[in-house]
Amino acid sequence: MSAEDAHGCALVTGAATGIGRAIALALGDAGYTVVAADRDREGLTETVAAAVTPMHPVTLDLASETGIMAAFDSAVGQFGEVTCLVNNAGIALPKPATEVTWEDWDAVMAVNLKAAFFLSQRFAARRMGKGLPGAVINIGSTHGIVGVSDRSVYGISKAAILHMTRMLAIEWAGAGIRVNAVAPGTVMTPSREAILEDPDARARALDRIPSGRFPTPEEVAAAVVYLAGPSARSVTGHVLVVDGGTTVC
Ligand SMILES: NC(=O)c1ccc[n+]([C@@H]2O[C@H](COP(=O)([O-])OP(=O)(O)OC[C@H]3O[C@@H](n4cnc5c(N)ncnc54)[C@H](O)[C@@H]3O)[C@@H](O)[C@H]2O)c1
Numbered sequence: 001m002s003a004e005d006a007h008g009c010a011l012v013t014g015a016a017t018g019i020g021r022a023i024a025l026a027l028g029d030a031g032y033t034v035v036a037a038d039r040d041r042e043g044l045t046e047t048v049a050a051a052v053t054p055m056h057p058v059t060l061d062l063a064s065e066t067g068i069m070a071a072f073d074s075a076v077g078q079f080g081e082v083t084c085l086v087n088n089a090g091i092a093l094p095k096p097a098t099e100v101t102w103e104d105w106d107a108v109m110a111v112n113l114k115a116a117f118f119l120s121q122r123f124a125a126r127r128m129g130k131g132l133p134g135a136v137i138n139i140g141s142t143h144g145i146v147g148v149s150d151r152s153v154y155g156i157s158k159a160a161i162l163h164m165t166r167m168l169a170i171e172w173a174g175a176g177i178r179v180n181a182v183a184p185g186t187v188m189t190p191s192r193e194a195i196l197e198d199p200d201a202r203a204r205a206l207d208r209i210p211s212g213r214f215p216t217p218e219e220v221a222a223a224v225v226y227l228a229g230p231s232a233r234s235v236t237g238h239v240l241v242v243d244g245g246t247t248v249c
Helices: 018-029 041-050 065-079 102-129 152-175 190-195 199-207 217-228
Strands: 009-013 033-038 055-059 084-087 134-139 177-184 239-242
Touching: 009 018, 009 065, 009 102, 018 033, 018 041, 018 084, 018 190, 018 217, 033 041, 033 065, 041 055, 055 065, 065 102, 084 102, 084 217, 102 134, 102 152, 102 177, 134 152, 134 217, 152 177, 177 217, 217 239
Parallel strands: 009 033, 009 084, 033 055, 084 134, 134 177, 177 239
Antiparallel strands: none
16 A cells, blocks of 8 residues: 555645645645645645645635535545545634624635535545445634634634534444544634734733643644544544643633
């Protein structure tokens, strides 16, 4: 077995930057063939260029049903099977609840929740149809566990994906499809650098972390690699929090 197919094929959404890029690179290093999906073609090119192992980019919009289906079909078309799905793509919506529009709500839920559900559904249906096991890892957030101001719709979507993790884990456990989640605290990806560009806001965010430092994308990726792999074969329905202790105080 070559290093490339040691663990089969992992489909990672939102892999053009930040945490998704780190996850795609870490899974590649761990021996997966990685299909990196995102709507940002340029970012995907950078992710692929940073990879040591071959990585396959797919440009699509996960806000549409055709985009969701294309993500999965393209990975299966190229590699025959997807053994691991990482639902990482997400949209943050820093906005007071009183200003949220119907369009904001739909846009956040479409990517953060609906795409993750229907990609998982397609993945599990195919694996179960063939009697094969599989692993789904959803990227949640500490904002889906504890309350915070001005992140309502985002936090609601993340709370939902954490519960989706439990619901699907139970429903699919007998078929060998494990469903887990990673819930990061604030990670200084380019998108979060922009949201927290005000030094005072950044200091307040850091103040909420007992360990005194922001988790890195690589630390989140390491949690994903663990949950995807055989060491976690008895782990399902779990939320692995990577937040330096924020949610235990
Ligand atoms: N960075 C943090 O502090 C943090 C904390 C907790 C959870 N998270 C979660 O981790 C994940 C990644 O975070 P990040 O900071 O790297 O995010 P990011 O915003 O930097 O990157 C998200 C990626 O998803 C892609 N994406 C968004 N909508 C898409 C669509 N419709 N179709 C295809 N691709 C789409 C974007 O193009 C981007 O590449 C997200 O789910 C986020 O909610 C992040």
